[in-house]
Amino acid sequence: MITARQSAPPLSRAINVNGWLFVAPALCLIILFLACPMLWSLWMSFQKGKGMNLTFAGFDNIIRLWHDPVFLKALGNTLLFLLVQVPIMLCLALLAAVTLDDPKLKFRWLFRTAIILPCVTSLVAYSVLFRSMFVEDGLINQVLLALHIASKPVPWMTDPFWSRALIVIAITWRWTGYNMIFYLAALQNIDKSVFEAARVDGVPAYARFLRLTVPMLKPVILFTTVTSTIGTLQLFDEVANITANAAGTSAGPANADLTLSLYIYQLTFKFMPSFGYAATVSWVIVILVAILSSLQFWLAREKD
Amino acid sequence: MRRQLKIVSRAAVYLILSLMSFISIFPFLWMIVGATNTTDDIIKGKWTPGSALAANFGRFFETIDVALVLFNSLSIALITTVLSIGICSLAGYGFEVFRSPARERVYRLIILTLAIPFAALLIPLFMIMASAGILNTKFAVILPGIATGFVVFFFRQNTKAFPSELRDAARMDGLKEWQIFLSIYMPVMRSTFAAAFVIVFFTAWNSYLWPLVVLQTNEMKTIVLVVSSQVSAYYPEFGLVMVAAILATVPTLAIFFLMQRQFVEGLTGSIK
Numbered sequence: 001m002i003t004a005r006q007s008a009p010p011l012s013r014a015i016n017v018n019g020w021l022f023v024a025p026a027l028c029l030i031i032l033f034l035a036c037p038m039l040w041s042l043w044m045s046f047q048k049g050k051g052m053n054l055t056f057a058g059f060d061n062i063i064r065l066w067h068d069p070v071f072l073k074a075l076g077n078t079l080l081f082l083l084v085q086v087p088i089m090l091c092l093a094l095l096a097a098v099t100l101d102d103p104k105l106k107f108r109w110l111f112r113t114a115i116i117l118p119c120v121t122s123l124v125a126y127s128v129l130f131r132s133m134f135v136e137d138g139l140i141n142q143v144l145l146a147l148h149i150a151s152k153p154v155p156w157m158t159d160p161f162w163s164r165a166l167i168v169i170a171i172t173w174r175w176t177g178y179n180m181i182f183y184l185a186a187l188q189n190i191d192k193s194v195f196e197a198a199r200v201d202g203v204p205a206y207a208r209f210l211r212l213t214v215p216m217l218k219p220v221i222l223f224t225t226v227t228s229t230i231g232t233l234q235l236f237d238e239v240a241n242i243t244a245n246a247a248g249t250s251a252g253p254a255n256a257d258l259t260l261s262l263y264i265y266q267l268t269f270k271f272m273p274s275f276g277y278a279a280t281v282s283w284v285i286v287i288l289v290a291i292l293s294s295l296q297f298w299l300a301r302e303k304d
Numbered sequence: 305m306r307r308q309l310k311i312v313s314r315a316a317v318y319l320i321l322s323l324m325s326f327i328s329i330f331p332f333l334w335m336i337v338g339a340t341n342t343t344d345d346i347i348k349g350k351w352t353p354g355s356a357l358a359a360n361f362g363r364f365f366e367t368i369d370v371a372l373v374l375f376n377s378l379s380i381a382l383i384t385t386v387l388s389i390g391i392c393s394l395a396g397y398g399f400e401v402f403r404s405p406a407r408e409r410v411y412r413l414i415i416l417t418l419a420i421p422f423a424a425l426l427i428p429l430f431m432i433m434a435s436a437g438i439l440n441t442k443f444a445v446i447l448p449g450i451a452t453g454f455v456v457f458f459f460r461q462n463t464k465a466f467p468s469e470l471r472d473a474a475r476m477d478g479l480k481e482w483q484i485f486l487s488i489y490m491p492v493m494r495s496t497f498a499a500a501f502v503i504v505f506f507t508a509w510n511s512y513l514w515p516l517v518v519l520q521t522n523e524m525k526t527i528v529l530v531v532s533s534q535v536s537a538y539y540p541e542f543g544l545v546m547v548a549a550i551l552a553t554v555p556t557l558a559i560f561f562l563m564q565r566q567f568v569e570g571l572t573g574s575i576k
Contacts, residue, residue: 015402016402016404018398018402018481019398019399019401019402019403019404019407020398020407021398022394022395022397022398022399022401022402022481022485023394023395023398023399023407023410025391025394025395025451026391026392026394026395026451026456027395027410027414027451028451029391029447029450029451030414030417030451030453033425033429033432033447033448033450033451034417034420034425034448034451034453035417036428036432037424037425037428037429037432038420038424038425038428040428040431041424041425041427041428044427044428092324095320096321096324099317099320099321100321102317105317105321110325111321111322111324111325113564114324114325114326114328114329115321115324115325115328116564116568117328117329117332117557117560118328118331120506120553120556120557120560120567121510121553121556121557122509122510122512122528122531122552122553122556123510123512124510124512124528124531124532124552125528125531125548125549125552125553126331127535128531128532128534128535128545128548128549129331129334129335129338129549130331131535131540132334132338132346132347132542132545132546133331133334133349135347137347137348137349138346138347138348138349139334139349139351140349141349142348142349143349173327173328173331176324177328178571181568181571181572182571182572185568185572230419230421233421234421234422234423236423236512236513237512237513240512240532241531241532241535241536244536246536246537246538248536260423261421261422261423261513264423264426264427265423265426265513265517268426268427268430268517269517275427275431278427279424279427279428281423282421282423282424282426282427283424285421285423285424286420286421286424289419289420289421290419293419
């Protein structure tokens with residue numbers, strides 16, 4: 001007892017030194033490859049010039065944003081994808097999870113594995129598969145014509161509306177199972193006796209879902225909403241490989257699928273390199289992520 | 305009446321799940337069937353197996369140094385994964401076991417980095433690699449992917465389940481802190497390490513934007529970059545695109561089927 005007390009101060013100092021030693025490698029790498037680049041790009045967004053020769057330009061880049069129709073288009077497209085795709089995907093994922101959560105269900109393991117499978121593929125690989133299925137005379141149009149769902153081939157690649165629909169379909173295919181995993185894990189941890197009691201009391205299934213399941217899953221719904229928002233705001237791989245032209249200078253008919261990330265890539269590596277302006281566009285994404293995540297946390301806050 | 309309703313709703317559940325499963329699996333079948341068809345047949349939507357499998361593979365292996373490309377992908381993914389797991393598990397353990405107010409503040413900042421979009425880092429990182437003279441090398445691809453807030457967070461969350469009695473007993477036995485980490489924590493937490501391995505390996509194997517920017521010559525390309533360059537030709541040869549997509553997908557599919565439980569744990573382990 002006494003010896004432990006006497007040795008307490010040196011021990012805590014040793015713990016402190018060990019603490020910093022254990023976290024140091026990760027911390028150094030994060031400072032070097034995350035924090036510094038982040039601050040540098042903020043500094044760069046107030047600079048302009050060609051290639052690496054940058055000079056301070058004040059708010060010129062921010063003013064340029066408002067007069068740049070391509071940027072405004074990319075911003076609009078990105079927000080459109082976000083608003084349309086994330087709710088559809090999360091509803092589907094929740095529906096699949098609630099249906100699969102029934103232990104009496106046969107082939108449950110098989111269904112679950114099948115629905116998870118898409119999220120194992122690389123974004124590029126699945127993008128090229130979708131591109132090959134949705135070409136003008138391709139498989140999907142053949143099926144739609146054969147089933148009389150469409151009377152003429154759907155212009156997936158040449159019409160702005162349909163090319164956006166194609167991107168939404170593709171992302172939904174890739175990420176629904178991914179989000180379902182989180183809902184399934186959360187459902188497993190829920191105490192099922194409440195549901196049983198509600199069922200015995202004659203509460204209908206849809207009411208059990210809305211009044212019990214959804215509120216109980218609120219934290220995980222918030223988590224998936226925030227991560228999906230961050231992911232969709234950075235949309236790049238799909239548009240670059242499904243609807244971008246061969247030169248990589250536009251995406252979709254009349255740039256209907258151009259996203260902010262793709263525009264940053266074009267500004268840096270495809271057009272006359274303007275690193276400063278590209279950095280400004282990238283900070284638009286940072287600010288959008290910050291605003292939308294805080295908004296989502298605020299909406300989901302406990303009201304008590 | 306009630307019984308009939310129950311049967312109908314039961315049938316609806318199976319119908320919906322079957323439909324979702326079919327849609328989920330279909331592109332994989334399409335990929336395999338596509339590899340047996342000519343480009344013309346693929347873009348006409350032929351869904352029955354053809355006889356062009358050998359021709360497609362033959363032409364793909366003629367135009368692409370497949371062994372080198374797969375070696376590039378595999379070495380980048382494996383080195384990233386091993387370093388990432390090593391360094392981030394140390395940090396996650398460190399933050400959880402040796403607590404101090406200063407480190408808690410640092411940890412909160414690291415969690416905030418989870419919201420940083422990669423696009424905001426792209427240009428400065430490119431300039432860092434250019435000025436270090438390591439563009440078009442594996443180092444440039446690997447370095448930024450090693451320490452990520454997500455993996456640190458993942459290990460800290462899982463370390464909460466590591467019994468402190470084990471640590472105390474080892475300290476009594478006179479083991480140093482790094483010995484406790486290596487010889488007790490790592491073996492005890494091996495399922496956590498396996499789960500992290502699957503997730504980090506998938507991310508590294510599938511990554512696209514950063515390798516696209518950094519790797520410029522054909523000898524350095526990864527399989528994912530090859531898939532992309534095949535499809536962005538003016539007249540993509542979809543027969544070859546299918547072969548490339550198969551090669552890019554098979555390793556992750558194989559790991560998924562072998563380690564599905566770890567994959568699911570890897571994703572959900574951080575939200576426990």
